[in-house]
Amino acid sequence: MSAFFKVAIIDDEPESARALIEQLKTFPRFHVDGVAHDATSGISMIKRVQPDLLFLDVELPEMYGMELLGEIKNDIKWNMRVVFYTAHDKYMINALRNSAFDFLLKPIDRKEFEIVISRFLVDYETKPALFEREDIVNIHKDSSFMVLLPTGEMRMIKTADVGFFRYASDRKIWEAVLTTGENVSLRRNVSAEFLCAFDKKFIQVHKSYIVNMDFLVMIHDSNCVLCPPFEDCTEVVVSRKYKKGLMEQFCIF
Secondary structure, eight states: OOOEEEEEEOSSSHHHHHHHHHHHEEEEEEEEEEEESSSOOOOOOOOOOOEEEEEEEEEEOOOOHHHHHHHGGGGGSSSOOOEESSEEEEHHHHHHHHSSSSEEEESOOOHHHHHHHHHHHHHHHOOOOOOGGGGGGSSSTTTTEEEOOTOOOOEEEGGGGEEEEEEEEETTTTEEEESSSSSEEEETTTTTTHHHOOOOTEEEEEEEEEEEEEGGEEEEEEEEEEOOSTTTOOBBOHHHHHHHHHHHHHHOO
């Protein structure tokens, strides 16, 4: 006898959620057991329903879908798979499918939806539970993460390419300073907590700076000395507020 699967949907657009439910009606093994339109009720619903398959909007009003997963990952003790869905560029979606999660484009294309369902059925039976895998901590196997830019576009950034994040107070946004020399502006609602949650290597050292510890050589007179290609950078400082915690976490002697 074929197994049946519980489905949960978190989407702040009720119409999009209804469209997804209509698509699922043609797959009798899938039953929608919960729908939420905001992150807070969505977290409660996940814990209550314990879905096998979660459809999660990339961007919710209170937080990003990635942030929501970060908050609940320690509570997921069952085999739950996640499909993010978004209205962003189709070609970006294809690239993102190399990650730990699957992605679906809005409005839903029937063939794309069938591919997602087929992939779920295979992965559910053959691959380790998603939240037991080490790569879930960093979201992606290659230690990359997804950010939403002020333009509304999505971009993949490798952890290894980020030297530090800088807060641009005049524009009230965070920027990622990359090894390529690029400064990538992030969306206004991206917080320091959100950035630090991507990887344990991202450590806040000042209200305006988050450093990738792989590039930190030493701290001299409260200045971060960074390795190439950031060896000439003198702007990254450690404030008293963060210095004590930094020393306690990383000093051996």
